[in-house]
Amino acid sequence: MSAVLYQADIDLAPVRTRTLAIIGYGNHGRSHALNLRDMGVERVIVALREGSPNRARAEADGFEVTGLSEAAVRADAVSLLAADEAHGEIWRTHIAPNRKPGQALILCHGFSIEYGLINPPADADVVLAAAKGPGGAVREAFERGGGLLGFWAVHQDASGGARDLALAYLAALGCGRAGIRQTSFREEALADILGEQAVLVGGVCALAREGFETLLRAGIRPEMAYIDTVHEIKYIADLIHTRGMAGMYEAISDTAEFGAHEVEGAIREAVRPVFEAVAADVISGDFARRWVADYEAGRKSLMARRRAAADHPVEAAGADIRAGSARRTP
Numbered sequence: 001m002s003a004v005l006y007q008a009d010i011d012l013a014p015v016r017t018r019t020l021a022i023i024g025y026g027n028h029g030r031s032h033a034l035n036l037r038d039m040g041v042e043r044v045i046v047a048l049r050e051g052s053p054n055r056a057r058a059e060a061d062g063f064e065v066t067g068l069s070e071a072a073v074r075a076d077a078v079s080l081l082a083a084d085e086a087h088g089e090i091w092r093t094h095i096a097p098n099r100k101p102g103q104a105l106i107l108c109h110g111f112s113i114e115y116g117l118i119n120p121p122a123d124a125d126v127v128l129a130a131a132k133g134p135g136g137a138v139r140e141a142f143e144r145g146g147g148l149l150g151f152w153a154v155h156q157d158a159s160g161g162a163r164d165l166a167l168a169y170l171a172a173l174g175c176g177r178a179g180i181r182q183t184s185f186r187e188e189a190l191a192d193i194l195g196e197q198a199v200l201v202g203g204v205c206a207l208a209r210e211g212f213e214t215l216l217r218a219g220i221r222p223e224m225a226y227i228d229t230v231h232e233i234k235y236i237a238d239l240i241h242t243r244g245m246a247g248m249y250e251a252i253s254d255t256a257e258f259g260a261h262e263v264e265g266a267i268r269e270a271v272r273p274v275f276e277a278v279a280a281d282v283i284s285g286d287f288a289r290r291w292v293a294d295y296e297a298g299r300k301s302l303m304a305r306r307r308a309a310a311d312h313p314v315e316a317a318g319a320d321i322r323a324g325s326a327r328r329t330p
């Protein structure tokens with residue numbers, strides 16, 4: 001793996017000289033399009049499906065909006081920022097039949113290459129240019145004069161310029177202000193999906209719900225239980241983000257730290273077999289197959305689980321507290 005690269009190390013010409021199609025205008029699509037334009041990429045087209053609720057926003061932001069197939073005809077490089085589970089369908093229906101020979105493909109997640117949703121022809125440069133974080137943060141960091149950490153990888157280098165394209169794209173997002181590192185499609189996909197399932201989303205929500213219910217069984221009122229198992233996650237997460245876990249322990253009370261050290265071992269042992277099963281499921285591709293199948297069946301399973309999560313008593317318990325926080329936050 002190569003060294004960390006910064007803005008000054010990178011030539012933006014590979015993106016400034018191309019017509020770039022941004023497919024999707026959600027969280028990442030909008031931030032990418034705006035940052036690229038602000039960094040001097042003049043030929044940015046936004047490509048959306050029929051009836052997209054984001055068309056008006058893209059037009060209000062001053063972009064030319066086309067259909068997906070037209071963008072594939074015109075672009076020198078396509079940045080596929082639509083939902084990962086739709087990549088196979090978009091590729092088969094719109095890009096593959098219409099693309100210019102030699103057109104490059106830029107992805108922001110390793111998912112669709114690692115799990116075979118897209119099989120690009122040999123004439124395509126295929127690169128990963130992943131700004132690590134939620135799409136809105138790509139723009140917010142850029143506007144503050146910073147950027148998110150960037151990761152690049154090359155899946156196919158047909159032109160000999162694939163690495164330079166990935167680096168130029170990430171630098172145009174502002175990632176070179178924070179540092180750009182090399183990865184592989186496989187590493188990015190597995191780390192991202194395992195991390196969000198085991199810890200960042202699945203793990204945190206499971207621990208918070210279980211903790212909330214434990215406090216209720218111990219006779220604590222719901223509002224108080226919510227504060228101590230959900231609301232305060234932010235304060236601990238912010239400390240870990242800026243100081244690391246060891247720094248977080250130093251910043252909290254000794255009572256909290258002593259108690260945490262006493263229980264962490266038992267919690268880790270309890271979840272280890274679950275995490276091993278999650279890892280096997282993600283690495284084997286079984287998770288990706290189930291998710292794409294659910295997407296193709298109208299996301300019935302996702303929607304049912306989303307409704308069940310919204311009905312959990314933890315949501316009602318926190319409603320007033322969240323409303324109060326929203327009123328205080330400028």
Ligand SMILES: NC(=O)c1ccc[n+]([C@@H]2O[C@H](COP(=O)([O-])OP(=O)(O)OC[C@H]3O[C@@H](n4cnc5c(N)ncnc54)[C@H](OP(=O)(O)O)[C@@H]3O)[C@@H](O)[C@H]2O)c1
Pocket residue numbers: 023024025026027028029048049051052053054055080081082083084086089090108109130131132133134135192
């Ligand atoms: N590397 C990282 O750390 C990281 C982090 C977050 C996200 N990402 C990646 O960024 C990409 C976009 O994520 P996001 O958060 O921006 O998603 P998002 O906000 O949900 O936006 C999704 C966009 O995809 C479009 N779309 C969905 N299904 C489509 C279909 N069948 N045909 C055409 N367009 C479709 C939506 O179209 P409409 O406008 O019509 O609704 C929307 O514009 C994904 O590849 C994701 O994995 C990477």
